[in-house]
Every structure is written in C-alpha cells, then in structure tokens.
Amino acid sequence: MVATKFGHHFHDVFERTRHWSADEVLQQLEDSLRALQTDYIDLYQFHSGSEEEFKNDELWTMLDKQIKAGKIRHLGLSIGANNNIYQTDLASEVNASVIQVVYNRLDTVPEQEVFPSCIRQNLGVLARVPLASGYLSGKYKPGAVFGKSDVRHNHDQSQVERQLQLVESIQQNEVPEGVNMAQWALAWCLKHEAVTSVIPGCKNVEQVELNAAAANLVTLDHPQAINA
Secondary structure (H helix, E strand, O other), rough: OOEEEEEEEEEEEEEEEEEOHHHHHHHHHHEEEHOOOOOOOEEEEEEOOOOOHHOOOHHHHHHHHHHHHOOEEEEEEOOOOOOOHHHHHOOOHOOOOEEEEEEEEOHHHHEEEHHHHHHHOOOOOEEEOOOOOHHHHHHOOOOOOOOOOHHHHHHHHHHHHHHHHHHHHHHHOOOOOOOOOHHHHHHHOOOOOOOOOOEEEOOOHHHHHHHHHHHHHHOOOOOOOOOO
16 A cells, blocks of 8 residues: 655755645645656545644545546545544545544553544544654663654653653563563554554564564454454
C-alpha cells in the first residue's frame, strides 16, 4: 500500500509552510504521483490541518474528483497531537475512511473520544508513534541523555525522565519475560479493537522483521484480524 499526506511543504527538517487550497493540494498530488512513480495513491491523508483548513468544500470536492479519476483510492485524516475529535466526527462526511493518530502505551488519549468515533463510523485507524519516539523500545533507562541532533533533546527533560521511569516500570510489570519490549509495545496498540495497523520506524531489515513479528502477539479474535 502506498500512503502519503498533503497540506505541508517542508523546506528543512523543522521548517514548513502550509498549503491547503484545492489547486495547491492537486499540485501536491501530482508531485507525489510523479515522485512515487505510481498512477494512484492508496491512502491520501489530510495532515494536521486546523478546523478552518478542514472546512474547505472546494478541497474535498476536488479530492472526490481525483478518486473518481482513479488517482486516489481512499482519503484519510492524520490528526494532530490534540486528537482532533471535530475532524474525526466529520470523517465520513468528507469521504475519509481512515484516521491516523498518535497512540501508544504512554499516550492513550485517543481511547477517550477518537476511537469510539472511529468505531461508530467503521473507520480504519493507523497508530503513529507507537513506540513513543523510541522510549518504548526498551533501549533507554532513566537518566538517559539525548544528543543535540536527536529530536528528543528538545523534549522537556523532566517529562522525559518521568517517561523513562514509567517505561522501566512497564517493562518490569507488564512485558512478559522473554518478549522483546518494542514488539510488545506494537502489539499493545494492535490489541485495541479500533486499531487497524501501526506505523513504526525502521532502519534495517532486522527491524522490519521484528516489527512484523509483533502481529504474532495479537490474538486472531481481533475485530479486524485477517486469517490466512
């Protein structure tokens, strides 16, 4: 499956501009098709837009036309850290069938409103940051220090320390003996009835294989399980 997002143009790692008009997004779509060397995008996602940017009938009309033209198969909403319930509740109205949201063992906020809304609308859910920026990988202990080039260096350090202490407690009390913590953390997300898939990072083939094996820790009675 090929999935990508629209609405932002990155000029540097943390420098971006926002582009939400129908014409701008159509150009982004054409640029993505060309860059990805494909005729269509499986999942095209509205990414971290404001309510005003979301309330754009011209944008959604244009995107529906691209679905009819075969350039997009499904629309999705990638909601921001504030877990935008306004956009989630309107997903079906704009023909979006998937919600992408930050969800992990350290951040369970989507369980309160977003997931129930997704279940009501029969939406797919992609859990991003499932390893909590690597804190749930099991690699880091309380007192860990991150270099200036690491995005975690900019996190509130007192909060980082609290997170790492919680992770250590989770590893000792929740992760079964002999189970890789990163795999456990991915499976923890997948076990929620609303979650369709997770989006973990990977740097090599071994990590890809370890990530995929996390599905083996989820029982086949999950509402969205696919039985081979």
